[in-house]
Amino acid sequence: MIKNVHILNNYLMPFLSEDGLEFRTKKGKYFLDLKIICKAVYIGAHHRKEIKSLILKLSRSMNNFRLSTYCGSIPAEKLTENERDIINNALPLVEYLWDGRLRDISSKKIIHQHESCIYKIIKPTGERLTKPNLAEAVKFLDVGFNTLKGV
Structure with missing residues (x-):
């Protein structure tokens, strides 16, 4: 489903x-x-x-x-x-931003949404990991949200 x-x-x-x-x-x-x-x-x-x-x-x-x-x-x-x-x-009523976020057209506020993509992380060793959302990727990499949202 x-x-x-x-x-x-x-x-x-x-x-x-x-x-x-x-x-x-x-x-x-x-x-x-x-x-x-x-x-x-x-x-x-x-x-x-x-x-x-x-x-x-x-x-x-x-x-x-x-x-x-x-x-x-x-x-x-x-x-x-x-x-x-x-x-x-x-x-x-909504617009999709380039980084996957969703914004209300009239208020210009970001709308909370469920995961819309999967983040792939490739370690220097070549190991590949996936994270279900940006928050999980940020936590795993121990960096700030703004560091990854512009990638």
Whole structure:
């Protein structure tokens, strides 16, 4: 399971959208909807009440509800093309900085986020270590945050 929306939006979705790769089943529709949701969450648009409700509406029509074998009640409301466009064209609330940090566009404040990358440390002996975030790398190397954040 991938919980990091940065990885989903910037690596997995483009990988699955490569030229020539096309889903020809109902899962293809699910994938397109997942891309819409992923992008909206990546840019922080899901924090807007209207966008969040549209994302939830879209998610309630995914997976089992599209299968011909589904026996439960299908949600009465489906997302219209106009509503889909509202999600697709939502303005971002966050921006990603070059060093992996996330900043609120309106307040310019740094937003706490979960790990978005792995730091590789290569010791002089050639041994390779990984640290899950900048804080762990700083602690291991016994240097200040500002020393590594500009690397």
